[in-house]
Amino acid sequence: MSDLRIGVFVCCCGINISAYVDVPAVIEYAKTLPGVVYAEEDIYACSNDGLTKIKKAIKKHKLNRVVVAGCTPRTHESLFQEALEEAGVNKYLFEMANIRDQCSWVHMKEPKKATEKAKDLIRMAAAKTMLLEPGDEPEIEIKQSTLVIGGGVSGVCAAISLADQGFNVIIVEKEPQLGGKMRNFDSLFPHRQKVSEMLESLLQKIQTNPRIQVMTGGKIKSVSGFLGNFTIDVETRTGTESLNVGTIIVAVGADILKPKGLYLYGEDKRVITQSELEEILRAGSVDANRIVMIQCVGSRSAERPYCSRICCNEAVKNAINLTQQDKEVYILYRDLQAYGITYSRLEQEAKQNGVRFLKYQQEKPPKVTAETDGLRINLYSPTVNQDVEVKADLLVLSTPLIPVTDARELSQMLKVPLDSNGFFREAHVKLRPIDFATDGIYVCGTAHSPKDVGESVAQALGVASRAAIQMAKKRVRIAAIMSEVDQTKCSGCGICIDVCAYNAIRKNEKGLAETIAAACKGCGVCGATCPEKAITMHHFTDEQIEAQGLAALMEE
Amino acid sequence: MSTFEPNLVGFLCNWCSYAGADLAGVSRIQYPTNLRIIKVMCSGRIEPGMVLELLEAGADGVMVTGCHIGDCHYTSGNLHTMRKFALLQKLLAKTGLEPQRIKLEWNSAAEGQRFANLVREFTDQIRVIGPNPIKAPNPEQRILLNIRAAKEAADGFRLRALVGKEEKLATEGNVYGEKVAQDEFNEVMEQAVETEFQIHRIQLMLRERPRSVKEIAKNLGLNTRLVLNYMVALRQRGWVDIKDAVEGTPLYAAQ
Numbered sequence: 001m002s003d004l005r006i007g008v009f010v011c012c013c014g015i016n017i018s019a020y021v022d023v024p025a026v027i028e029y030a031k032t033l034p035g036v037v038y039a040e041e042d043i044y045a046c047s048n049d050g051l052t053k054i055k056k057a058i059k060k061h062k063l064n065r066v067v068v069a070g071c072t073p074r075t076h077e078s079l080f081q082e083a084l085e086e087a088g089v090n091k092y093l094f095e096m097a098n099i100r101d102q103c104s105w106v107h108m109k110e111p112k113k114a115t116e117k118a119k120d121l122i123r124m125a126a127a128k129t130m131l132l133e134p135g136d137e138p139e140i141e142i143k144q145s146t147l148v149i150g151g152g153v154s155g156v157c158a159a160i161s162l163a164d165q166g167f168n169v170i171i172v173e174k175e176p177q178l179g180g181k182m183r184n185f186d187s188l189f190p191h192r193q194k195v196s197e198m199l200e201s202l203l204q205k206i207q208t209n210p211r212i213q214v215m216t217g218g219k220i221k222s223v224s225g226f227l228g229n230f231t232i233d234v235e236t237r238t239g240t241e242s243l244n245v246g247t248i249i250v251a252v253g254a255d256i257l258k259p260k261g262l263y264l265y266g267e268d269k270r271v272i273t274q275s276e277l278e279e280i281l282r283a284g285s286v287d288a289n290r291i292v293m294i295q296c297v298g299s300r301s302a303e304r305p306y307c308s309r310i311c312c313n314e315a316v317k318n319a320i321n322l323t324q325q326d327k328e329v330y331i332l333y334r335d336l337q338a339y340g341i342t343y344s345r346l347e348q349e350a351k352q353n354g355v356r357f358l359k360y361q362q363e364k365p366p367k368v369t370a371e372t373d374g375l376r377i378n379l380y381s382p383t384v385n386q387d388v389e390v391k392a393d394l395l396v397l398s399t400p401l402i403p404v405t406d407a408r409e410l411s412q413m414l415k416v417p418l419d420s421n422g423f424f425r426e427a428h429v430k431l432r433p434i435d436f437a438t439d440g441i442y443v444c445g446t447a448h449s450p451k452d453v454g455e456s457v458a459q460a461l462g463v464a465s466r467a468a469i470q471m472a473k474k475r476v477r478i479a480a481i482m483s484e485v486d487q488t489k490c491s492g493c494g495i496c497i498d499v500c501a502y503n504a505i506r507k508n509e510k511g512l513a514e515t516i517a518a519a520c521k522g523c524g525v526c527g528a529t530c531p532e533k534a535i536t537m538h539h540f541t542d543e544q545i546e547a548q549g550l551a552a553l554m555e556e
Numbered sequence: 557m558s559t560f561e562p563n564l565v566g567f568l569c570n571w572c573s574y575a576g577a578d579l580a581g582v583s584r585i586q587y588p589t590n591l592r593i594i595k596v597m598c599s600g601r602i603e604p605g606m607v608l609e610l611l612e613a614g615a616d617g618v619m620v621t622g623c624h625i626g627d628c629h630y631t632s633g634n635l636h637t638m639r640k641f642a643l644l645q646k647l648l649a650k651t652g653l654e655p656q657r658i659k660l661e662w663n664s665a666a667e668g669q670r671f672a673n674l675v676r677e678f679t680d681q682i683r684v685i686g687p688n689p690i691k692a693p694n695p696e697q698r699i700l701l702n703i704r705a706a707k708e709a710a711d712g713f714r715l716r717a718l719v720g721k722e723e724k725l726a727t728e729g730n731v732y733g734e735k736v737a738q739d740e741f742n743e744v745m746e747q748a749v750e751t752e753f754q755i756h757r758i759q760l761m762l763r764e765r766p767r768s769v770k771e772i773a774k775n776l777g778l779n780t781r782l783v784l785n786y787m788v789a790l791r792q793r794g795w796v797d798i799k800d801a802v803e804g805t806p807l808y809a810a811q
């Protein structure tokens with residue numbers, strides 16, 4: 001571009017910069033750089049006065065590119081970009097040189113070298129600025145509807161909350177009925193409320209809400225699109241249906257481990273899992289007098305290193321229920337994880353009711369022998385430093401929640417990650433605990449990790465509001481930092497489609513790649529990978545990055 | 557004699573490592589002034605060719621930093637960085653430049669002290685190995701040729717396509733559904749790097765002037781059979797052709 005007019009604004013940041021960097025010398029230097037027609041010093045460039053000065057200078061000197069040398073773009077870039085827009089310059093024609101956080105503050109004892117580095121950083125920024133291009137931020141409309149994958153307690157609660165806020169919801173459940181794993185359960189800790197009561201009232205709300213559509217027996221076949229506009233193909237008994245929604249909630253829940261081969265499970269009818277016990281309790285009473293439970297069966301092991309969180313409380317709750325039927329109950333545990341404010345009380349109650357707790361060690365797990373008149377369980381108790389023998393009519397194994405079998409398949413379709421245990425992984429454990437990194441897709445309940453009903457519902461209400469926040473905006477602007485495929489260079493190899501973590505590239509009718517602007521996050525991986533070098537990464541082009549690098553190496 | 561002050565360039569991803577560098581600043585942790593930072597959105601944006609270009613231009617060291625594995629803002633960007641950096645290392649090893657001139661590190665937004673330490677260690681490391689030999693008044697021609705060839709090889713279709721396909725080959729397998737084991741892939745990669753490096757060296761030499769296979773073999777320290785094989789490949793790609801023959805020996809020239 002021949003009529004490049006770059007303005008450089010060097011901020012003193014009070015004295016944060018000017019105490020260590022010779023700002024006047026830097027300004028004099030900046031004026032000598034190619035393309036730079038104006039340079040000035042600001043005490044606080046980000047203050048109202050400072051921004052006004054910048055806007056005035058842009059107009060007065062007809063600047064069409066701006067460099068601010070000061071703090072970090074991570075906090076201040078958008079502020080200066082707004083000023084540019086107000087002065088009639090596209091916000092993408094802007095670059096910052098971080099001469100505070102990455103210069104004056106870290107070289108406080110070397111003012112000479114800090115000044116030289118500040119000059120270099122400005123030279124690099126100016127070099128990039130020369131090659132910048134204006135960017136257009138596409139605006140997209142957000143569909144006012146949500147797909148909830150999974151109709152268990154989490155999915156159902158999220159759906160009700162969203163529908164109550166005025167959004168349309170479609171629940172896709174792979175089983176023939178809603179309710180998830182909870183359907184087979186008897187009662188819930190800590191209050192031992194009957195599951196059936198809770199489920200009934202929830203399902204009632206679903207049936208009577210006109211905004212909620214339920215597709216049972218449905219399987220997700222493919223997902224494409226982006227926040228505001230997802231397309232999902234669902235296979236049902238009657239054929240394939242295509243859905244169009246603005247947001248997606250993953251509430252697929254978890255499976256319960258069947259511990260084949262452990263403690264005679266699957267070989268002896270008197271050995272069942274805790275969830276099978278729930279089913280029996282739900283139907284009535286247990287046909288056994290002495291019941292022994294073993295905790296951590298298949299969890300906190302090399303294969304499954306995690307604690308399944310709910311099993312201790314579930315065992316204690318069922319034990320209390322059993323004592324009320326005058327049963328004798330033993331709980332064999334490794335560590336009793338009765339966390340939180342209510343669960344320790346539950347444990348106390350169980351002890352008062354006569355439930356006996358026996359500790360075992362992972363290295364010396366209990367041994368179970370089938371005998372005609374019952375089961376014999378031998379274990380070493382570290383508490384009394386002795387071998388102990390217990391007889392049981394029924395052995396109940398507490399097994400962990402495990403990821404659903406199709407978790408991986410679904411994660412690949414959605415392009416969202418799983419953790420090392422195979423559960424869906426959130427974007428950030430503390431800052432974005434129920435979002436995925438991909439905008440518009442959220443996770444709640446046991447799809448994410450083992451948790452109890454209360455925790456699952458809390459997350460369900462959380463994702464409903466996360467989705468509602470996006471949809472309430474109705475439209476979003478997309479940053480212009482995105483990839484673009486040069487169709488004359490593309491060979492259609494599809495490698496870019498494989499490496500993009502956001503499904504943001506598709507093949508067009510000619511078999512060539514094209515970016516879906518609204519889905520592109522601007523990481524640049526596709527551009528760095530394309531073997532034909534057919535992809536331009538806007539705002540971080542090869543040329544811009546190289547210009548910055550070469551400018552860094554230039555002698556003054 | 558003045559002490560050697562290395563010129564170092566660092567590519568930092570916006571989300572973790574650039575933020576970590578900012579934190580070092582906010583915490584006033586002092587470190588050497590030698591590193592010049594370039595911000596990219598993701599470390600996966602960095603191509604081996606970009607780093608080689610800076611080394612060719614005289615950088616004494618180039619550092620790439622991203623989010624820790626598993627923490628990438630773009631989920632898997634840094635896994636791509638890792639694969640690209642592995643290729644970069646293989647290519648650099650061919651050039652005769654010291655492998656320590658490049659560095660890949662993961663640094664989180666919370667690791668301000670660690671970032672400062674990284675810069676200090678890298679600066680010290682480069683001080684020990686000394687200036688980039690390319691900057692010498694009369695740089696060794698061989699190294700210049702090598703680094704250019706490495707850069708062109710890195711930018712070429714074959715190596716880029718191989719790195720691009722690495723993940724898929726490992727997880728989903730090739731068109732026949734056969735998964736490729738990591739060491740098997742490394743083997744293929746190693747061979748491809750050697751071939752591409754040599755091919756580009758030959759091409760660069762022929763761009764200077766036409767040469768015979770024998771002369772090239774002597775210059776590059778390769779046996780003539782091998783050079784002949786490369787020449788066949790180069791001709792297939794349409795990059796070189798026989799120009800004329802001197803006393804029955806064909807001379808090749810770049811197209």
Ligand code: SF4
Pocket residue numbers: 485489490491492493494495496497512513529530531532533534535
């Ligand atoms: S990687 Fe490049 S050549 Fe291959 S499909 Fe994508 S844009 Fe086209």
Ligand code: SF4
Pocket residue numbers: 482483499500501502503504505515519520521522523524525526527
């Ligand atoms: S820049 Fe990143 S998000 Fe955008 S298309 Fe390329 S790989 Fe996908």
